[in-house]
Amino acid sequence: MKITEIGAFPIAFPLETPAQDATGVWDSWNTVIVKITAEDGTFGYGEIGPIHGGGIPIFTAMVDHKLKGLLIGEDVFDRERLYEKMLGRGTSSYALGQKGAIVSAVAGVDIALWDLVGKLLESPVYQLLGGCTHAKIPVYASGFFGKSGRPLKPQECADEAKGYADLGFKGVKMKVGFGHKQDLLNLEAVRKALGPELGIMVDANQSYSYHDVLKIARELAAFNLTFLEEPLPINDIDAMAALVAAVEIPIAAGENYYTRFEFRDILVRRAVNIVQPDIIHAGGITETRKIADMASAWNVPFAPHIHATVGVAASIHLLTSTPNTLAAEYITTGGSYELRQALFGQAFMAQDGWITAPREPGLGIHLNEAMFEKYYPKTHESETKRSCRSLQ
Numbered sequence: 001m002k003i004t005e006i007g008a009f010p011i012a013f014p015l016e017t018p019a020q021d022a023t024g025v026w027d028s029w030n031t032v033i034v035k036i037t038a039e040d041g042t043f044g045y046g047e048i049g050p051i052h053g054g055g056i057p058i059f060t061a062m063v064d065h066k067l068k069g070l071l072i073g074e075d076v077f078d079r080e081r082l083y084e085k086m087l088g089r090g091t092s093s094y095a096l097g098q099k100g101a102i103v104s105a106v107a108g109v110d111i112a113l114w115d116l117v118g119k120l121l122e123s124p125v126y127q128l129l130g131g132c133t134h135a136k137i138p139v140y141a142s143g144f145f146g147k148s149g150r151p152l153k154p155q156e157c158a159d160e161a162k163g164y165a166d167l168g169f170k171g172v173k174m175k176v177g178f179g180h181k182q183d184l185l186n187l188e189a190v191r192k193a194l195g196p197e198l199g200i201m202v203d204a205n206q207s208y209s210y211h212d213v214l215k216i217a218r219e220l221a222a223f224n225l226t227f228l229e230e231p232l233p234i235n236d237i238d239a240m241a242a243l244v245a246a247v248e249i250p251i252a253a254g255e256n257y258y259t260r261f262e263f264r265d266i267l268v269r270r271a272v273n274i275v276q277p278d279i280i281h282a283g284g285i286t287e288t289r290k291i292a293d294m295a296s297a298w299n300v301p302f303a304p305h306i307h308a309t310v311g312v313a314a315s316i317h318l319l320t321s322t323p324n325t326l327a328a329e330y331i332t333t334g335g336s337y338e339l340r341q342a343l344f345g346q347a348f349m350a351q352d353g354w355i356t357a358p359r360e361p362g363l364g365i366h367l368n369e370a371m372f373e374k375y376y377p378k379t380h381e382s383e384t385k386r387s388c389r390s391l392q
Contacts, residue, residue, distance in 0.1 A: 001076050001120060005037040006109070008048075008063035009369075010056045012377040013339040020146030022177025022207035026052045029335025031309060032059045033343075033372065034108040036116055038076050044116025045367055047280060047310035048108035050336065055101070056377055062105040066096065071109070076120065079113050083286045086110075087259075103258040103283050110284025111314045111363075118362035125314070126357050129289060129321035136354040137319045139330040140201060140226075141167070142307075144174035144186075151178040154189035161190040168352035171199025171226060173329065177207030180216050191223050201252075203229040210239045217247040227252040227274050240271035252276050255305035259283050263291045267298045274326060278305040279315045292322045301326035309340040312348050313363040320357040328355055342371050 010032050018027040031049025048059045067086050074082055086106045087098055096102040118125045126132060141164035144152055152160070157174060164172050174190055176183040183202075190200060200223055208231045213220075220228065227250040232239050234256045244251050254276030257263055263282070266272050275295040282288045292302045303326040306315045319325045330350050331337060340348075344365040348355060358364030 001042075002039045003036060003071050003074050003076055004039050005035075006063065006068045006071060007035045008060040008108075009033040009035065009372040010060050010377055011339065011372065011375045012056065013335050013342075013375050015335050017147050018149060019334040020149060020151065021175050021203070022151075022205045024052060025146075025149055026335075029339055030054075030056055030377075031336075031339070032056060032063070032108065033310060033367070034063060034112045036071075036076070036109065036112040038116060038120065040120075042116060042119050044112040044114070044119060044362060045310050045365065046108040046110065046112030046115065046284070046314075047308055048104050049280060049309070049311070050307055058101065059105055059108075062096070062102060063109065066102075067105060067109050076113060076116050079110065079117065079286055082113065083110055083284070087283075099258045099262070104280050107280045107282065107284035107287070110286050111279070111310060114285045114314070115362040115365075122361045124357060124359050124361060125285070125317040125363055126320040129285070129318060132320055132357075133323050134320050134325055136356045137316060137325060137328045138170050139328045139350045139353060139355050140171040140173055140199060141169040142173040142203075142329045142331045143333040144172075145334050146175070146178075151175070151182060152186065154185045157186045158189040158193040161193045165194055165198060167350075169198075169330070169350070170327070170353045171201060173201035173203055173229070175205070176202045177204040180212075184216070184219055187220070187223050196224070199226040200224070201226045201229060204231045206230045206233050206256075208232060210236075210243060213243060214246065217249065221248045225249050229253065229276065230255070237266055237269055237271045240266070241269045244270055244273060250274055252303065254278070255281060257282065259287055260290045260294060263294060267294055267300060270298075272300065274301050274303050276303055276305045278307070278311075279318065280308060280311050281305075285314055285318060289318055289322070292318065292324065296324040300324070303327050303329070305329060307331050307334070307336055309336060309343050310363070310365065310367075312336075312340060313365050316348055316355055316357050317363060330355070339371075339375070342375075343367050
């Protein structure tokens with residue numbers, strides 16, 4: 001079955017209130033939806049995002065002017081070969097490399113191919129990945145984004161945590177990295193709101209130094225954290241490995257690593273206790289399942305970073321088929337949740353702290369393409385104004 005058409009549809013979903021983590025602020029949630037059509041008219045969807053830091057035109061250009069020409073006329077079933085063809089090697093990868101933005105663009109196309117193949121074979125994607133290992137996936141609520149350029153206050157954190165607990169979530173992940181005093185006050189408020197049983201995870205977004213973590217490690221451990229995510233700059237693998245050996249709290253990372261080769265390095269050097277590839281940044285379903293398999297060889301749990309729309313569906317299918325699955329991230333703030341509902345309604349909604357992959361063919365989503373026009377970035381200039389602003 002030949003590929004006849006590939007389209008890239010940019011979206012800039014405006015936020016009523018700008019969202020913030022420890023390293024940036026964004027006032028729109030930006031992504032690119034990829035659509036691939038086969039010769040019989042069947043189509044599949046993928047996603048490139050989130051694009052907080054700007055660059056929507058760059059990603060659409062990668063699809064339109066680089067990847068599309070490589071795939072038109074190719075067989076949709078040759079996903080492994082097409083992944084390698086898109087990423088390239090040697091001269092064919094010289095211009096854009098094999099890391100960073102090009103991997104995300106390839107991932108968006110790859111996810112669309114899996115969705116398309118599942119529809120052609122009348123099979124859910126998880127069945128193509130080896131079948132159902134987990135009938136349902138535990139989910140933790142992720143959010144606690146700052147508001148209007150400031151971090152949340154302790155009572156705001158407590159209120160948000162209590163809301164998630166009331167909805168049945170098994171745990172929460174909150175933002176830290178706003179100064180030791182602020183971080184500990186917020187954590188104290190959340191633990192008090194949740195009680196001793198529910199899990200708490202914290203995400204520093206690379207805002208700590210090695211010595212920062214050592215200074216507060218004992219205080220953090222007192223909150224019985226499930227994991228500490230991206231405490232350090234992710235390229236300092238030696239410091240990450242030293243931290244894993246030095247502290248009691250499990251260290252998690254992965255959303256900013258690309259392809260199985262970067263994950264090989266952090267696994268070999270024991271730089272994480274929990275691996276968190278983002279299915280879009282890491283290279284799509286084709287590449288991320290290899291990363292999950294590698295992690296299993298080191299007995300490292302798989303808990304992917306998930307902040308997406310179509311990427312949510314792709315991640316849940318992969319988690320369903322993966323033996324070393326730990327949990328799924330579930331974000332209900334920051335823009336992606338609202339956009340996801342606008343695009344495909346109530347699919348992949350968590351219920352009482354669990355989520356299940358549908359048995360429909362492909363990813364099991366039906367996108368409302370009217371949203372492509374409704375949230376189309378008006379100009380490249382407006383996209384730039386809405387992009388992520390570095391904190392001063």
